[in-house]
Amino acid sequence: MSSTTVRPVHTVQELREQVATWRVRGERIALVPTMGALHAGHMALVTAALAHAERVVVSIFVNPTQFAPTEDLSRYPRTLQADLEKAAMAGADLAFVPDVAEMYPAGFATTISLSGPALGLETDFRPTHFAGVATVVAKLLIQAEPDIAMFGEKDYQQLQVVTRMARDLDMPVRIIGVPTLRDPDGLALSSRNIYLSPQERNVAPVLYRALSAAASEITGGADVAASVARARQTVIAAGFELHYLDARHAETLAPIATPAEGPIRLLVAAQLGATRLIDNVAVPA
Numbered sequence: 001m002s003s004t005t006v007r008p009v010h011t012v013q014e015l016r017e018q019v020a021t022w023r024v025r026g027e028r029i030a031l032v033p034t035m036g037a038l039h040a041g042h043m044a045l046v047t048a049a050l051a052h053a054e055r056v057v058v059s060i061f062v063n064p065t066q067f068a069p070t071e072d073l074s075r076y077p078r079t080l081q082a083d084l085e086k087a088a089m090a091g092a093d094l095a096f097v098p099d100v101a102e103m104y105p106a107g108f109a110t111t112i113s114l115s116g117p118a119l120g121l122e123t124d125f126r127p128t129h130f131a132g133v134a135t136v137v138a139k140l141l142i143q144a145e146p147d148i149a150m151f152g153e154k155d156y157q158q159l160q161v162v163t164r165m166a167r168d169l170d171m172p173v174r175i176i177g178v179p180t181l182r183d184p185d186g187l188a189l190s191s192r193n194i195y196l197s198p199q200e201r202n203v204a205p206v207l208y209r210a211l212s213a214a215a216s217e218i219t220g221g222a223d224v225a226a227s228v229a230r231a232r233q234t235v236i237a238a239g240f241e242l243h244y245l246d247a248r249h250a251e252t253l254a255p256i257a258t259p260a261e262g263p264i265r266l267l268v269a270a271q272l273g274a275t276r277l278i279d280n281v282a283v284p285a
């Protein structure tokens, strides 16, 4: 039995033609940018998009410019046929699946330069990452001209970077963040979870547990720095190589020392064997 798949288009021109036919009918358009290997977290972005728009375009593009030469670009999972089926199941209307030459034609020479929420955290470990993300997201937004675009809170710094970029460049799009979908034991769904060995998979939920414990302590009045230090110890004791675990202002991502300074987000990145995991939680007021 053949499954239903969403229609893939591979060129900007085909994408624009399809979007234009929806636009003349007055239909609102949502873009869900992804790198494929779709899972339930991506499908939640499509579901959330359908609350705001009649039409949903999922882009599937493993963007080389956001990977450093030492990172996992070549082994990043690529599962196009299954992705097209999952996108259809979630209710998407079209998949935009450009190749590298379509996105970066010969002579491509433009990169978006960032500061504000792009400073620190991921940037300390992936210095060129957000320039690559921002540039490709800007291109996708210009190509699809959606009314809204959905981004997961799982990549919380990315969500703030893209929100800031869209505001700063007067892009006529609303950026919407979607809460992180988790496995029952708390591990955030991620395409990279397939890299985890069974033993590592058992340890991985420690990240969420450590962040959640720190968030509860801070909400209960504990000192922010002390709670963060305890969470760091928990993560290290579980066998992770900690990249960062920090308390930041939830919107600007500037360092923050007390809840009186604004809403707090706790963010972590840590390496477990060959797999780098990220996660974050809000600190309820």
Ligand SMILES: Nc1ncnc2c1ncn2[C@@H]1O[C@H](COP(=O)(O)OP(=O)(O)OP(=O)(O)O)[C@@H](O)[C@H]1O
Binding pocket: 033, 034, 035, 036, 041, 042, 044, 045, 150, 151, 152, 153, 154, 155, 178, 179, 180, 181, 182, 188, 189, 190, 191, 192, 193
């Ligand atoms: N568990 C999740 N819950 C909500 N959104 C998610 C989740 N996982 C990914 N997303 C969002 O889906 C979009 C596409 O992400 P991407 O294709 O990189 O998947 P990923 O699972 O985050 O992969 P990776 O392991 O490479 O980070 C991003 O906006 C991302 O934040």
Ligand SMILES: CC(C)(CO)[C@@H](O)C(=O)[O-]
Binding pocket: 033, 034, 035, 061, 063, 066, 133, 136, 137, 155, 158
């Ligand atoms: C937003 C994105 C699709 C840009 O390549 C990517 O960074 C991702 O999947 O989160």
Ligand code: BAL
Binding pocket: 066, 067, 155
């Ligand atoms: N979801 C973020 C994409 C990346 O890590 O490159």
